[in-house]
Amino acid sequence: MIKVIHPVAGTVAMLTIASLWLSTVLSEMFASQVAIAAVKMAVPWSFLLLVPALAAAGGSGFAAAKGRQAGLIGAKIKRMPWIAANGLLVLIPSALFLASKARASEFDTSFYAVQALELAAGATNITLLGLKMRDGFKMKGRLRRRPARPVKASPL
Numbered sequence: 736m737i738k739v740i741h742p743v744a745g746t747v748a749m750l751t752i753a754s755l756w757l758s759t760v761l762s763e764m765f766a767s768q769v770a771i772a773a774v775k776m777a778v779p780w781s782f783l784l785l786v787p788a789l790a791a792a793g794g795s796g797f798a799a800a801k802g803r804q805a806g807l808i809g810a811k812i813k814r815m816p817w818i819a820a821n822g823l824l825v826l827i828p829s830a831l832f833l834a835s836k837a838r839a840s841e842f843d844t845s846f847y848a849v850q851a852l853e854l855a856a857g858a859t860n861i862t863l864l865g866l867k868m869r870d871g872f873k874m875k876g877r878l879r880r881r882p883a884r885p886v887k888a889s890p891l
Contacts, residue, residue, distance in 0.1 A: 737795045742871070744791035749864045751785045756857040763850070768842055775837035778830045789822070807870040814863045821856050821863075829853040 755778055762774040793815055800808050829849050836846045 737799050740791055741795035741799055744788045744795060745868060748785060748788040748792055749861070749868060751781055751788065752857060752864065753861055755781055756854065756861060759854060768840065772837035772840065775833045779834050782827065807874050811867045811870050814867055818860055818863050821860050825856040826853060826860065829856070
């Protein structure tokens with residue numbers, strides 16, 4: 736069961752964060768303030784999907800590791816506290832602040848400063864989750880290293 740829960744929950748978490756990040760960027764670049772407000776007010780509702788997905792991925796990952804901490808498993812485990820701290824200390828408070836500001840139609844300097852922080856923290860989590868996913872693929876043999884091609888010397 737863990738072999739199913741872990742990759743599904745991790746994929747759901749990654750796709751949720753990526754879609755939130757992309758929705759924010761696209762709405763800020765191309766949409767009206769009404770659309771931006773709609774995106775910002777929808778983000779906290781996504782926590783109903785995202786938080787359980789992250790918890791299921793983390794819990795099932797620890798269970799699957801069975802106490803091992805070396806190699807790729809160790810690398811994956813070391814990234815999890817950073818992902819969690821980033822989410823709990825930066826992303827969730829930022830999302831709630833931005834939803835509140837958007838609801839009041841207050842698109843001021845503080846809104847955009849926190850928006851920039853949220854985008855940077857979101858990109859960081861996407862990167863960290865992507866690295867965890869890559870390591871998981873390597874562990875399962877789904878991602879193989881390609882042999883290096885020899886470099887031909889160019890005639891001068």
